[in-house]
Amino acid sequence: MTGPDDAPAELPRVFGTADSVYVRIVRLTLIEKGVDHELVPVDPFAPEGVPPSYRARHPFGRIPAFEHDGFRLFETGAITRYVNEAFEGPGLLPSEVRARARANQIISLADAYAYRPLVWGIYVERVEKPAQGEPTDEARLAAALAEADVCLASLAALMNGAPFLTGPRLSLADLHLAPMVFYVRQAPEGAALLAGHPGLAQWWARMSARPSLQQLGLSAG
Numbered sequence: 001m002t003g004p005d006d007a008p009a010e011l012p013r014v015f016g017t018a019d020s021v022y023v024r025i026v027r028l029t030l031i032e033k034g035v036d037h038e039l040v041p042v043d044p045f046a047p048e049g050v051p052p053s054y055r056a057r058h059p060f061g062r063i064p065a066f067e068h069d070g071f072r073l074f075e076t077g078a079i080t081r082y083v084n085e086a087f088e089g090p091g092l093l094p095s096e097v098r099a100r101a102r103a104n105q106i107i108s109l110a111d112a113y114a115y116r117p118l119v120w121g122i123y124v125e126r127v128e129k130p131a132q133g134e135p136t137d138e139a140r141l142a143a144a145l146a147e148a149d150v151c152l153a154s155l156a157a158l159m160n161g162a163p164f165l166t167g168p169r170l171s172l173a174d175l176h177l178a179p180m181v182f183y184v185r186q187a188p189e190g191a192a193l194l195a196g197h198p199g200l201a202q203w204w205a206r207m208s209a210r211p212s213l214q215q216l217g218l219s220a221g
Contacts, residue, residue, distance in 0.1 A: 010069065011036055011037050011038045012030065012035060012037045012038070012066065012067065012068040012083075013037065013038045013039075013040050013066065013067045013068075014026050014027055014030070014037055014038070014039050014040065014064050014065075014066055015040045015042045015054065015057060015058075015063060015064055015065040015066070015067075016039070016040075016041075016042050016063030016064040016065070017041065017042070017043050017044075017063065018039060018216075020063055020064065021115065021119060021179040021180055021183065022063065022064055022076045022179075023039070023063055023064045024179040024216055024218065025076050025080060025175055025176050025178075025179055026064050026066065026076060026079050026080060026083070027039070027216060028175040028178065028179070028212050028213065028216065029079075029080040029083045029084065029092065029172065029175050030083055030087075031211075031212040031215055031216075032089070032090065032092060032170065032175065032212050033083055033084065033087045033088070033089035033090070033092070034087075034088070034089045035083065035087050035089070042054055042063055042065075044061055044062060044063055049061070057072055057074065058074040060074075062074070064076065064079065066079045066082075068082075068086065076176075077107060077111070077176075080092075080172050080175070080176070081093070081172070084172060090169075090170075092170065092171055092172045092175070093171055093172055094166055094167060094169075094171060099166055099167055102158065102166050102173075103165070103166040103171045103172060103173040104173075105158070106155065106158060106165050106166065106173040106176070106177070107172060107173050107176045109151065109154065109155065110173075110176050110177045110180060111176075113147070113150075113151050113154075114148065114151040114152075114155075114177070114180055115180055116144075117143075117144035117145075117147040117148040117151065118144075118148050118151070118180045118181070118183065118184040118190070119180055119183050119184065120144075121140060121141065121143065121144020121145075121147065121148070122141060122144050122145060122148060122184050122187045122189060122190045122193075123183040123184055123186055123187055123190065125137055125140055125141040125144065125187075126141060126187035126188070126189060126190070127183075127186050127187050141189070145189055145190075145193060148184065148190070148193055149193055149196075152193060152194065152196075152197045152200055153197065155177070155197075155200060156197045156199050156200050159199055159200070159203065161199060163202075163203070163206060164203065164206075165177065165203065170210075174203075174207060175212075178204075178207050178208075178213060178218065179218060181194065181200075181204055181207075182208075182213075182218045185204070
């Protein structure tokens with residue numbers, strides 16, 4: 001005899017597109033924690049826009065949104081920190097106060113300074129636009145390369161020779177940056193930029209070999 005409490009919990013659900021940087025960050029976190037999950041397709045760039053019902057999950061219409069046993073979240077950093085604390089598996093933030101602060105600093109750096117030049121300024125301009133028959137804005141690309149180099153130099157300095165961004169073990173900071181680096185490396189200029197920072201290039205080789213990245217198709221590029 002089983003009751004309601006014996007029913008299996010629903011899988012956590014991630015709402016968004018499989019190729020989104022921020023959806024991938026959340027999914028990498030779930031995979032590294034060993035948590036099965038469901039990807040629910042929501043495309044904010046669809047001609048008709050996001051479904052009106054989705055704004056109940058994310059009032060700004062961005063992706064991803066997340067749900068676990070009726071608990072809803074949006075904003076990637078909030079989701080990944082929740083996943084890290086709510087599920088068993090390896091801890092993905094350092095326990096030491098200053099190391100944890102450094103991880104949070106790197107996550108903020110990636111969001112505020114690295115994402116737009118790496119993905120929109122370099123990958124989109126050099127790879128995606130030409131693939132769609134559109135010309136590259138060379139001035140925008142040049143500006144993005146200069147901005148991206150400052151970001152990568154800052155990350156390399158914060159890494160300080162460690163195997164991962166915040167020390168000897170993988171953290172949310174690594175999972176936050178990895179999908180951005182996957183995209184920028186597909187542009188020749190982006191690959192050259194990363195190669196100019198050997199510590200980060202070695203970090204990427206280490207990251208791209210992880211099963212979690214391979215599962216999401218992030219081991220090439």
